Amino acid sequence: MFSIGDATITRVEETNLPSYPLKDIFPEFTDAHMAEHKSWLAPHHYDADKGLIRLAVHSWLLQVGGKKILIDSCCGNNKAKPGRPFWHMLNVPYLERLAAAGARPEEIDLVMCTHLHHDHVGWNTQQKDGKWVPTFPNARYVFSKPDVDYFSKVDADPKEGPAELGTFRECVVPILEHGRADLVSGGPYRLNDFIEIDSAPGHSPGHVFFKLESKGKRAAFIGDVWHHLLQVYYPDWNFPKNSDAAQAKVSRRKVLDYCASSGALVFPGHVGLPFAGRIEAAQKGYRPHFEP
């Protein structure tokens, strides 16, 4: 558990597994990079035997001001993930882990998605009597409007849909139809006394990040602005699958600048152990401080 002023933040794990070949994800990566970064890459950020980067998938349970807030909701169980064997047809006791972290589904006040990719919306809904209904029955769900607009279009296009492996229909549309969603555009947008939402588009059209402040201490929930700590050292290295690759780099530098200048504790969506850390500006790029 992490503390930021009066807020507590607990990681709720879905998976933490070796996933993609490092060189498929970062074609820029050379033997010289390996020599420079070997000391920290394995075992928590790289599986050296398999040559695969390690990616965690988790939610952050944020408790502040008497509210229980779930940030990003992972892949969900029993979902087909073509091309992603490590996330395919999961059967993970995620809701039990969430309860152990301090929240039963009916206690969640807010679900906030940094963006609407399939691995960030999975537990928004669950199937009951053949219908997809909100998993968190008393929660408002905060979605980015540009993402809702974009994936609605993709989903309705018979050539491109269903969007995000079907998760837009299963995990986002039912929330909209139940009238549980609050759509936010642009930014910065002040959500409450503690949280500000700011835009960081590029990985998806409406990707946002969340700034938390309590008693002068700060945190940032950055979703997929970077997936891996190599992208902190090299902010121009994109993870594949961006709606706008050039904009993704601009947003990464914007968020890195914010994190470095504010001293915020950073909570990414996929970075391995210890899962959260700080950013320091360096001569070239930035340096992560995510020491286990």
Ligand SMILES: [Zn+2]
């Ligand atoms: Zn992701």
